[in-house]
Amino acid sequence: MGIKFKNVSYTYQANTPFEKKALNDITIEVTPGTFTAIIGHTGSGKSTLIQHLNALLLPQEGNIEIDDFNIDNRKTLRLKQLRKKVGVVFQFPEQQLFEETVLKDIMFGPINFGLSKKDAMEVAEETASLIGLDKDILNKSPFELSGGQMRKVAIAGILASKPSILVLDEPTAGLDPRGKKQLMELIRKLNKEDGITIILVTHNMEDALKYADKFIVMHEGKVLFNGGYEIFISEHELLSKTNLSIPFPLSFLNRFEAKFNVEVNKNVRSLEDAIEKITPHLRVGEL
Numbered sequence: 072m073g074i075k076f077k078n079v080s081y082t083y084q085a086n087t088p089f090e091k092k093a094l095n096d097i098t099i100e101v102t103p104g105t106f107t108a109i110i111g112h113t114g115s116g117k118s119t120l121i122q123h124l125n126a127l128l129l130p131q132e133g134n135i136e137i138d139d140f141n142i143d144n145r146k147t148l149r150l151k152q153l154r155k156k157v158g159v160v161f162q163f164p165e166q167q168l169f170e171e172t173v174l175k176d177i178m179f180g181p182i183n184f185g186l187s188k189k190d191a192m193e194v195a196e197e198t199a200s201l202i203g204l205d206k207d208i209l210n211k212s213p214f215e216l217s218g219g220q221m222r223k224v225a226i227a228g229i230l231a232s233k234p235s236i237l238v239l240d241e242p243t244a245g246l247d248p249r250g251k252k253q254l255m256e257l258i259r260k261l262n263k264e265d266g267i268t269i270i271l272v273t274h275n276m277e278d279a280l281k282y283a284d285k286f287i288v289m290h291e292g293k294v295l296f297n298g299g300y301e302i303f304i305s306e307h308e309l310l311s312k313t314n315l316s317i318p319f320p321l322s323f324l325n326r327f328e329a330k331f332n333v334e335v336n337k338n339v340r341s342l343e344d345a346i347e348k349i350t351p352h353l354r355v356g357e358l
């Protein structure tokens with residue numbers, strides 16, 4: 072069933088001089104098992120949008136359906152069940168670590184959702200191993216860890232509740248390139264191998280193209296467009312008006328086509344893919 076936003080609007084501080092319409096009539100659908108990237112500049116409404124997914128914010132207009140949950144402005148939700156299904160990792164989630172040990176931190180969710188201490192511990196250990204955290208850090212304080220490890224602990228804490236939808240707000244912000252890559256590969260694995268629906272907020276267009284199969288582009292509280300990678304090609308003029316850059320592998324192919332007056336298949340995820348696509352055009356004498 073997935074996720075359906077129907078005409079959702081949200082305004083902060085309505086009817087005050089500070090009023091700000093952060094979401095303006097959003098209608099989108101996310102199919103189960105997909106990997107969706109939400110892209111857009113700072114202030115475009117991305118974080119506001121994802122806070123609706125676990126009902127941290129309720130839509131002031133419209134509604135959201137997530138499987139058999141209906142989120143609207145009435146407070147009739149089974150919140151706990153919803154939050155077990157939809158795990159949201161907010162920006163800088165390591166700031167929300169608070170237990171004395173890594174293990175206890177990861178156990179917090181499962182206990183909250185009703186597991187016994189013993190079962191929660193088992194799940195926490197499994198999740199830590201799944202996410203690539205060494206066993207010997209489980210009894211350390213989370214605050215002794217590196218930034219990348221702390222981020223992983225925070226994500227493990229969400230994953231331990233076994234959500235079927237995982238939402239991540241700029242999860243790689245502030246990590247070094249190696250930490251970024253590891254985390255993105257892990258998210259890809261959760262999607263491809265465990266079938267978890269992923270919604271990833273990012274402003275890294277190259278990561279979006281590389282990892283996601285659906286893209287939602289937000290601009291000033293609206294969904295500017297929504298679709299597969301083709302949107303970067305078919306809509307690139309619209310995209311450039313928003314000051315978002317076209318993912319580099321695609322802009323590279325655009326320039327290649329223009330310069331050499333050839334047509335290249337642009338179904339690519341990375342620069343390596345793009346190079347593969349231009350190779351046939353590089354035969355001696357052809358250009």
Ligand SMILES: Nc1ncnc2c1ncn2[C@@H]1O[C@H](COP(=O)(O)OP(=O)(O)O)[C@@H](O)[C@H]1O
Binds near residue numbers: 084093116120
């Ligand atoms: N708590 C808040 N109170 C008032 N305005 C807010 C609040 N949170 C966000 N906004 C405003 O709503 C708009 C959308 O913000 P946000 O959803 O955080 O965008 P993004 O995540 O894309 O950067 C911005 O103009 C922002 O300043």
Ligand SMILES: [Mg+2]
Binds near residue numbers: 117118119240
């Ligand atoms: Mg944000």
